Amino acid sequence: MIVARTAEELAAVPHHGTRVVVMTMGALHDGHLALVRRAQELGDQVVVTIFVNPLQFNEAADYERYPRTLEADCALLESLGVDAVFAPGDEVMYPAGVPVVSVSAGVIGTVLEGAARPGHFDGVVTVVAKLLNLTQPQVAVFGAKDAQQVIAVRALVRDLNFPVAIATASTVRDPDGLAQSSRNVFLSPSERESALALSRSLQEADAAAQAGRSLADVVAAGREVLSRAAGVEVDYFSALNPADASEVQGDYRGEVVIAVAAHVGATRLIDNVTTRIGPPEGAVGAEGELQ
Ligand code: PAF
Numbered sequence: 001m002i003v004a005r006t007a008e009e010l011a012a013v014p015h016h017g018t019r020v021v022v023m024t025m026g027a028l029h030d031g032h033l034a035l036v037r038r039a040q041e042l043g044d045q046v047v048v049t050i051f052v053n054p055l056q057f058n059e060a061a062d063y064e065r066y067p068r069t070l071e072a073d074c075a076l077l078e079s080l081g082v083d084a085v086f087a088p089g090d091e092v093m094y095p096a097g098v099p100v101v102s103v104s105a106g107v108i109g110t111v112l113e114g115a116a117r118p119g120h121f122d123g124v125v126t127v128v129a130k131l132l133n134l135t136q137p138q139v140a141v142f143g144a145k146d147a148q149q150v151i152a153v154r155a156l157v158r159d160l161n162f163p164v165a166i167a168t169a170s171t172v173r174d175p176d177g178l179a180q181s182s183r184n185v186f187l188s189p190s191e192r193e194s195a196l197a198l199s200r201s202l203q204e205a206d207a208a209a210q211a212g213r214s215l216a217d218v219v220a221a222g223r224e225v226l227s228r229a230a231g232v233e234v235d236y237f238s239a240l241n242p243a244d245a246s247e248v249q250g251d252y253r254g255e256v257v258i259a260v261a262a263h264v265g266a267t268r269l270i271d272n273v274t275t276r277i278g279p280p281e282g283a284v285g286a287e288g289e290l291q
Helices: 007-011 030-042 060-065 070-079 106-110 120-135 147-159 182-186 189-210 215-227
Strands: 002-004 019-024 045-050 084-086 139-143 165-169 232-240 254-264 267-277
Touching (some): 019 120, 030 045, 030 139, 045 070, 045 120, 084 120, 120 147, 139 147, 147 232, 189 215, 189 232, 189 254, 189 267, 215 267
């Protein structure tokens, strides 16, 4: 496995077949391994980037104490058969400190998770743009669990014409449905039980959507589950337009990302499901009527 630390070392890594990139901030866990496996399914050459991006942290202290475990991360990636790692330092990514030109996530960066973390998604799309330019992949894989990040990255690629396909790796779940997260270790046994309400609320909403119910009914079905859950303080339970993370309203029909964020005790958890309101795409009858 090649470990490149500079743009020049990375550029010297020969491409073979379809190159797929997985972007990480290191301190790798099972969620990252699922991304690597998905990348290996999708292409011939997997490049993993490891860079703790200062632009996406709201608190300097959080950035400073973010775990940096490069040696262990590289050993793990090598054992998985990853072809190359790009692990640049700050001086490679931001030689002049904060960049003069950067990318804005626009309205996507101001709602939901973005409202709680101003500037976070601008920092994410800026580093993703730089890493796409540096790694030159045909495909980039992101975790579906971070739904708003996926929406922001897809918008970046669409609106700025990056020649790359964005793929997602499904959220890894425990057998009872709880989305795996490094924060789950902070849950007491009773909080963990309460936290199941998040995935259940999404299952109910998805079931209602698949049964052909209206947007209002779908959202109500999910919120009803949360309203009955003890110890769960909901930040939002919203149906989002996958194009721009705006909340869909009224008689909207089409694909939606239903996203939930809630505090369970002191731990803030997020989860989401992608579903469809209204008939399946392309379900057109002989008369041209939607079925
Ligand atoms: O999801 C992450 O770990 C980060 O936001 C990413 C995509 C690597 C950008 O720094």
